[in-house]
Amino acid sequence: MITLSQLGFGYGAQAPLFQNVSLTIPTGRCVALLGANGQGKSTLLKLLAGALTPKSGNLRVLDEIPRQRSPQLYQQLFFVPDQLELPPISGQRYLDRFGLFYPGFDAERCAQLLTRFEVDPSNTLTELSLGQCKKFYLAFALSSGCRLLLLDEPTNGLDIPAKAVLRDWIARHLDDEQTVLIATHQIKDIDASVDALLLLAHGGVHWFDLWELPKSVAQSIGPQAPEHSLYHESRAGLCHALVPARGTPPCEIDLELLFNAFHHNFTGMMVELEPEAA
């Protein structure tokens, strides 16, 4: 589905953002792309979408080289950027015109989503609020039938009901042939929907399969950090810790805790949890 081999990229003369990154993202997964500000989340999505050219290495997306921007790839790849610029036409006209480009576009599903998002497609796109624009474009993306959806901060500007609609759609309508990559700082908005993480930290890209993770790590909450804690932090007077699983029944891991552990480059944690490449 997506393969990065020895990928390198940096802007101009700036220090490289990615160096020798090799990774495979399998088909059918819903992946949260996490990283502190400036770690390269949007850049990675733009590389995958063919908007930027790698400086070294190889990148393949749906068996294509994204930078070649083939119509075959773009019929199956939908990129929702953080900032949208839509033309001064009605939403319906936009869908009638650009929906034709996507063989799997489902106009009925799009209309249903727009109703659930409470966006009227007869309105002119340039007259929509930021959140309404986001909802419109997300409804288009989610009903495009594309095999790869790249969503950059999709919940930014969305109201609370719309976030629930987004989560529900991902849980119920994503099929085995579709992959979703979601760059976000709002992991709690989508944590129930994702089944893998890509963490950008310390110049590396770390893959976590959330189906596999509970086999190696567990979470404990108590008055103090357990002796074998890999990482812990205090929240409202209680200590939330990540500990080696050691045969304990699998439990849900707080993804913010996991992110913080990596962000603070807790060396023991990195050694214990460094995942196998997918």
Ligand SMILES: Nc1ncnc2c1ncn2[C@@H]1O[C@H](COP(=O)(O)OP(=O)(O)OP(=O)(O)O)[C@@H](O)[C@H]1O
């Ligand atoms: N067009 C550009 N030209 C030069 N540098 C850029 C450009 N776009 C991004 N950068 C730099 O590349 C780095 C990564 O930017 P990017 O937007 O990919 O990070 P991000 O992880 O998405 O950040 P954020 O969480 O703040 O959205 C930043 O240091 C940024 O300043």
